[in-house]
Amino acid sequence: MPAIIYVFACCAFAIGCTEFISIGLASTLALDLHTSLAQAGLAVTFYAAGVVVGAPVLTALGAAASRRRLLLMAMLVFTSGNGLASLATHLPLLLAARLLSGLAHGVFFAVASSVTTRLVPPHRAGAALSLVFGGVTVAMAVGIPLGSWLGHMLPWQWIFALIALCGMAGVVGIACWMPAGAGELNHSGPGWSSLQALFDRRLLSGACLPLLSYTGSFAFYTYITPLLQQVTHAGLSGTSAVLLAYGVGAAIGNILGGQLTDRIGMDRAAFWLLAGIAAVLALLGLGQASFPATLVLVMILGLTTYGAITPLQSRILGLARRYRPSALDAASGLNIAAFNAGVVAGSILGASSLGYWGLHSLAWVGAAVAWLAWAVLSWQCRLPAMRGEAL
Numbered sequence: 001m002p003a004i005i006y007v008f009a010c011c012a013f014a015i016g017c018t019e020f021i022s023i024g025l026a027s028t029l030a031l032d033l034h035t036s037l038a039q040a041g042l043a044v045t046f047y048a049a050g051v052v053v054g055a056p057v058l059t060a061l062g063a064a065a066s067r068r069r070l071l072l073m074a075m076l077v078f079t080s081g082n083g084l085a086s087l088a089t090h091l092p093l094l095l096a097a098r099l100l101s102g103l104a105h106g107v108f109f110a111v112a113s114s115v116t117t118r119l120v121p122p123h124r125a126g127a128a129l130s131l132v133f134g135g136v137t138v139a140m141a142v143g144i145p146l147g148s149w150l151g152h153m154l155p156w157q158w159i160f161a162l163i164a165l166c167g168m169a170g171v172v173g174i175a176c177w178m179p180a181g182a183g184e185l186n187h188s189g190p191g192w193s194s195l196q197a198l199f200d201r202r203l204l205s206g207a208c209l210p211l212l213s214y215t216g217s218f219a220f221y222t223y224i225t226p227l228l229q230q231v232t233h234a235g236l237s238g239t240s241a242v243l244l245a246y247g248v249g250a251a252i253g254n255i256l257g258g259q260l261t262d263r264i265g266m267d268r269a270a271f272w273l274l275a276g277i278a279a280v281l282a283l284l285g286l287g288q289a290s291f292p293a294t295l296v297l298v299m300i301l302g303l304t305t306y307g308a309i310t311p312l313q314s315r316i317l318g319l320a321r322r323y324r325p326s327a328l329d330a331a332s333g334l335n336i337a338a339f340n341a342g343v344v345a346g347s348i349l350g351a352s353s354l355g356y357w358g359l360h361s362l363a364w365v366g367a368a369v370a371w372l373a374w375a376v377l378s379w380q381c382r383l384p385a386m387r388g389e390a391l
Contacts, residue, residue, distance in 0.1 A: 010135060011075060012108075012136050013166070014166035017163050017247065018078075020140065022040075022098070023074040029043065029094070033089075042091075046098040049099065049102060051183070053106065054106030055109065055340070056198050059106070059107050060330035068174065072175060075108060075174060078170075081100035081104060083161070085101070098322030106337065109331040110329055113317075119182060124264070126314060128258075130254050130255055130257055130259075130310045139240040140246075164322075196324075200324055202319055203316060204334075206335070209314045210338040211339075211345070212370070214338075215342045215349060215364040216369035216371075218345075218366075220362045221305075224242070224342075225243075238291055239346060242295050248302070249299035249300060250302035253302060253304060257310040266311040267315065274370065274377055275310040277370045277374075280300045280301045280343070284298070284301070284367075285364040313335055320332070350362055
């Protein structure tokens, strides 16, 4: 693998840490900033909003810029956002910092994932993508629990300062290791012309798959802690073990997703992994009262949910190469936005299900949406125009 792909993975680790760290620090943020827990939770919402806007829109507007320059700018903005968060003494400043970091997150992953597939042979694209996104899964399994623990031992501002330092290391890595002209697109015309790709019905249809699958998965996972406590009756150590199992499963799934994409193709890999998400959620609906069953099934949920990233990202890039070849990064950004929109939609759907039917319903509601994602993929694979692999 080219050295720059490992730099991308390190950047992804820093971004993965900052994406979820505010979940572990929610109580501390609310206490220190003299606000409610619900308002402190807006730190997650503002970050996600930044990703959803930044990934497709800002990436499209930057289509005419050098990929190297755009990635450097994204990591500089990311570093600045976390540096600003480390100086926050009130909630509005923290929320502004989180929005800024989210905008950079969207641009980085949209461009880095697209560039990565152009730096390696086609038969290695899946493995290369899984390496980049592996930084996020490592952050989930190691960085986030460690950061949450440090946040209770040290001032929470220090955690964002440490992430800012990691971001600056990423800036240096891109500046030193990414060759000029690497992964460039043949783009002509103003940057805003790539915005048209965001309205291409084939790309929008492809992006609905990560939206639906992540809505289903996160309708359950967003509220897994109260479910473990009230339905599974797991103690503090049991809850920690299940959350760790999810992170380990995500890391394994990330590798598996890349291997499956390279070996059996993006459509088949996505087919089996989306079916896995739906099936494991249905099994959780049946076995959520059992701690051993929940532990194993949640680990598999992490595996299938994060394993699906590589084939679904590869699909949208495959469609873009055929229909919008000058807007690959914008198409990539559309898919990144869809993943994050799915996380937000899943949390909203889960909250509604929780209010109407209780914690026991979350797995079943999530399974229904995940099966819908699988059905949509099955239908798309029957249409020559919507197959990820070119005919």
